[in-house]
Amino acid sequence: MTRLHPASAAVSALRSGGQLALFALFASTAFAGMGGGDGPGPVAFLAVPAAFLVGAGAALARWYRFEYEVLSDRLVVRSGVVSRQDREIPLHRVQNVDVRRSILQRALGLATVTVETAGGGATEATLDAVGSDEADRLRAELGRRGRGDESRDDRESASDDASTAERAGTRPSATAAGATAATGSAGSAESGGVAAESETLYELTGRRFATLCAVSFRPGAVIAPFVGASLFDDLLFDGGRLLVRYGIIDVEVGPGDVPSLGTGDLLSLGLLGAVGFLLVVWVVSAALTFVRYYGFRLERVGDELRYERGLLGRYSGTVPLSKVQTVTVSENAVMRRLGYASLAIETAGYAPGSGGGGGGDGGAETAVPLDTRSRVVALADDVRAELGTDADAEVDDLEAPNSPNDPDDPDDAFGVDTVARPPTRARRRYVARYAIAALVATALAVGVDRLVFDLPGALPLLPLVGVALAPIAGHLTWANRGHTTVGDGFVTRTGVLRRHTRLVPYFRLQTVFVSRTVFQRRRNLASVVGDSASSSGLLGGDAIAYDLDAADADALREELLDRLEDDLAARRRVRHDRRRRAEGGATEGEATSDIGPDAGSDATTDAVGPDHGLPYGPDSVATNGRGSGDEESDTQDGDGGKDTEGDETEGGNDAADRRSDRDGERDD
Amino acid sequence: MESLDPRVRLAWVVGALVPGGVILAAGLVAERVGAPVSPAWAAAVALGVVVLGLGAAVVRYRVWRFEVREDSLYLVRGVLTRVDTSVPYVRVQHVDTRRGPVERALGLASVVVYTAGSRGADITIPGLTPARASELRERLRELATESEFDAV
Numbered sequence: 001m002t003r004l005h006p007a008s009a010a011v012s013a014l015r016s017g018g019q020l021a022l023f024a025l026f027a028s029t030a031f032a033g034m035g036g037g038d039g040p041g042p043v044a045f046l047a048v049p050a051a052f053l054v055g056a057g058a059a060l061a062r063w064y065r066f067e068y069e070v071l072s073d074r075l076v077v078r079s080g081v082v083s084r085q086d087r088e089i090p091l092h093r094v095q096n097v098d099v100r101r102s103i104l105q106r107a108l109g110l111a112t113v114t115v116e117t118a119g120g121g122a123t124e125a126t127l128d129a130v131g132s133d134e135a136d137r138l139r140a141e142l143g144r145r146g147r148g149d150e151s152r153d154d155r156e157s158a159s160d161d162a163s164t165a166e167r168a169g170t171r172p173s174a175t176a177a178g179a180t181a182a183t184g185s186a187g188s189a190e191s192g193g194v195a196a197e198s199e200t201l202y203e204l205t206g207r208r209f210a211t212l213c214a215v216s217f218r219p220g221a222v223i224a225p226f227v228g229a230s231l232f233d234d235l236l237f238d239g240g241r242l243l244v245r246y247g248i249i250d251v252e253v254g255p256g257d258v259p260s261l262g263t264g265d266l267l268s269l270g271l272l273g274a275v276g277f278l279l280v281v282w283v284v285s286a287a288l289t290f291v292r293y294y295g296f297r298l299e300r301v302g303d304e305l306r307y308e309r310g311l312l313g314r315y316s317g318t319v320p321l322s323k324v325q326t327v328t329v330s331e332n333a334v335m336r337r338l339g340y341a342s343l344a345i346e347t348a349g350y351a352p353g354s355g356g357g358g359g360g361d362g363g364a365e366t367a368v369p370l371d372t373r374s375r376v377v378a379l380a381d382d383v384r385a386e387l388g389t390d391a392d393a394e395v396d397d398l399e400a401p402n403s404p405n406d407p408d409d410p411d412d413a414f415g416v417d418t419v420a421r422p423p424t425r426a427r428r429r430y431v432a433r434y435a436i437a438a439l440v441a442t443a444l445a446v447g448v449d450r451l452v453f454d455l456p457g458a459l460p461l462l463p464l465v466g467v468a469l470a471p472i473a474g475h476l477t478w479a480n481r482g483h484t485t486v487g488d489g490f491v492t493r494t495g496v497l498r499r500h501t502r503l504v505p506y507f508r509l510q511t512v513f514v515s516r517t518v519f520q521r522r523r524n525l526a527s528v529v530g531d532s533a534s535s536s537g538l539l540g541g542d543a544i545a546y547d548l549d550a551a552d553a554d555a556l557r558e559e560l561l562d563r564l565e566d567d568l569a570a571r572r573r574v575r576h577d578r579r580r581r582a583e584g585g586a587t588e589g590e591a592t593s594d595i596g597p598d599a600g601s602d603a604t605t606d607a608v609g610p611d612h613g614l615p616y617g618p619d620s621v622a623t624n625g626r627g628s629g630d631e632e633s634d635t636q637d638g639d640g641g642k643d644t645e646g647d648e649t650e651g652g653n654d655a656a657d658r659r660s661d662r663d664g665e666r667d668d
Numbered sequence: 669m670e671s672l673d674p675r676v677r678l679a680w681v682v683g684a685l686v687p688g689g690v691i692l693a694a695g696l697v698a699e700r701v702g703a704p705v706s707p708a709w710a711a712a713v714a715l716g717v718v719v720l721g722l723g724a725a726v727v728r729y730r731v732w733r734f735e736v737r738e739d740s741l742y743l744v745r746g747v748l749t750r751v752d753t754s755v756p757y758v759r760v761q762h763v764d765t766r767r768g769p770v771e772r773a774l775g776l777a778s779v780v781v782y783t784a785g786s787r788g789a790d791i792t793i794p795g796l797t798p799a800r801a802s803e804l805r806e807r808l809r810e811l812a813t814e815s816e817f818d819a820v
Contacts, residue, residue, distance in 0.1 A: 118784060348784070348786075509756075509759075510759045510783045510784055510785030510786075510789075511753060511754065511755050511756075511759065511783050511785050511791070512753070512754045513751055513752065513753050513754075514751070514752040514753075515746070515749055515750065515751040515752075516749065516750045516751075517748065517749045517750075518748050518749070521750065531783075531785040531786060532785060532786065533784045533785055533786055534786060542786070554752075557752070557754055561739070561740055561754055561756060564756055564758075565739060565756070565758075568758055
């Protein structure tokens with residue numbers, strides 16, 4: 001068992017001691033004030049240091065009692081001073097591992113490691129804080145062991161292929177066509193080298209970073225003008241006076257120095273205010289994006305993605321590709337116009353990277369904050385291909401009638417026009433909805449005008465413009481919505497201002513819902529929800545195909561269920577096959593033989609032949625046939641063959657014995 | 669398709685009685701304190717809530733159906749928004765039977781099916797006889813073949 005870094009003990013002791021001391025200071029001054037004495041009495045001089053000692057002592061005790069250890073299959077965390085808690089987290093349940101380094105922690109060489117599993121919303125284990133090197137070691141270890149199934153080699157070579165593809169696909173000079181071509185040829189690319197070496201897939205630098213800052217919008221920035229206005233109201237007031245002095249605004253000062261404005265002035269001031277507001281939001285948005293994504297890089301280490309970002313605090317984390325639930329390509333209106341997009345990869349862990357302090361993109365893990373659409377799509381397709389390796393690495397030698405995952409030819413899931421739009425009668429719904437919303441807003445404005453206070457001129461009727469715009473808004477909503485089913489997943493698209501194209505791999509589907517509201521039923525429409533365990537689903541990021549024809553919706557539900565079954569069956573088959581092959585490999589090792597399975601007909605290797613046949617034997621007719629062929633050659637060989645068998649290692653003998661058993665059975 | 673036990677309507681109506689009672693009680697208390705609320709109004713609102721609940725219970729009962737299909741559990745429910753749900757058995761994490769106080773009084777039970785999904789992670793089939801509920805739970809448990817893959 002290991003304790004957290006001693007420096008973190010010092011930090012937390014100082015922090016909680018300080019907090020308690022501060023509290024004691026306030027409390028004692030308050031009591032002193034009540035008693036009518038002057039200032040903090042002598043009690044404070046004792047109470048404050050005592051409180052500090054208590055707080056610091058508690059923190060040190062917590063540190064002393066907090067221990068963790070990474071075992072071969074699980075992470076054990078023991079904590080608690082008064083009530084003890086032992087927590088064991090199976091490593092294969094770990095969804096992602098995040099490492100945070102705040103400014104202070106960076107100065108001290110510390111890092112907070114959080115481990116997410118799929119259960120619930122809370123982080124499963126927080127190690128606050130360990131040394132920087134230890135954090136990297138933990139991340140590597142938790143990540144690697146997490147996916148340690150017996151077919152490690154297969155996976156690594158497969159992921160190597162894919163990483164070659166991504167290396168090619170993300171070369172800055174590569175055009176979109178080039179990128180997809182490179183991905184396509186990756187299947188034939190030779191695999192080699194060490195899979196665990198890290199490789200940068202993506203880096204956010206220079207102009208691209210500037211563009212991202214300029215076009216991104218952070219909802220948090222909206223409050224900035226209000227905060228700013230309250231902080232700098234003097235400045236604003238002086239500015240207003242300047243405007244008046246130079247005659248830019250004409251103000252008649254009424255009684256009590258309250259300026260009274262004409263309608264025209266009010267409107268122009270309002271306009272000015274709105275422009276100023278938007279400007280501040282924009283600048284603050286850009287600044288927040290800058291701080292957040294400064295030095296963003298996405299790497300691939302083995303079969304997991306690793307990101308790193310942040311100017312003040314550094315945030316980094318890993319996303320095991322095998323845990324990916326959904327892949328989302330998002331574009332807001334500006335990005336769409338400029339041909340940019342962002343990519344989010346979600347797991348079932350709770351909002352990785354947004355855990356504490358980071359602030360997430362609606363709970364989604366941003367894999368690529370901004371790039372040209374074609375490159376984002378290429379990367380998304382690479383990730384999809386990687387998701388598919390489980391099923392298609394060897395699915396070719398099995399039968400694959402509708403191989404759900406074909407990395408050589410990924411469907412254009414994120415293309416601009418791949419989705420089927422809802423029927424046109426859905427568009428009427430959207431138009432009606434916007435028109436009604438505009439009418440309600442008008443009614444409210446008129447109500448306020450009549451009952452509360454006079455709004456200038458025709459302002460209350462301004463929302464009526466919305467009624468005129470409703471057809472356009474309705475059309476845009478309709479045009480941006482849609483769904484489709486591709487080879488490996490269910491694709492949905494929605495959103496006017498920020499459009500999300502979301503892919504849920506079939507094998508990630510949990511439940512399929514078809515829902516029809518009263519209004520949908522009137523038009524014979526229905527929505528289909530493909531629920532996965534993705535963390536963004538908790539925040540409304542589900543894959544929903546809105547407003548299908550009711551009959552189509554039912555058909556889609558059936559199709560999704562069928563595809564889920566097929567996909568799972570294919571994966572199960574591959575895994576089964578791989579496991580058998582791995583067992584076969586182990587026996588091979590014992591027999592110290594490197595001869596291929598087809599060498600069985602050679603008389604000198606007859607002991608090896610069945611050995612190879614074993615893993616495939618019981619349910620493979622062809623191998624049984626070959627086994628009997630060996631038997632014949634054995635009898636022809638006579639004593640010589642027997643001697644060879646005797647010289648073989650135990651494994652070979654076992655195999656031979658088992659084979660003769662089997663033959664005996666067959667004779668019966 | 670299987671319907672629920674008719675008595676489940678009673679359970680739902682009891683569910684509507686609770687807010688109705690709360691509204692009535694709040695109205696009476698407010699009147700006593702001196703707010704401009706007449707007990708008759710409070711009673712009328714409370715009655716309205718209960719009547720709505722009654723209507724909803726009748727419609728909900730008529731709509732609610734479920735079926736243990738070959739590879740998925742299929743449910744239809746919803747008064748205003750109709751929802752058809754398919755829960756593939758491979759996705760079932762575990763199955764509970766549950767009996768609340770009202771259900772126990774009426775001799776009913778519910779089956780709750782848990783998946784790892786983010787929405788509708790638990791799906792409840794109410795209004796079953798206890799025997800049917802445990803039978804269904806056993807059946808679902810049998811059907812929920814242990815997925816070889818991570819649940820999530």
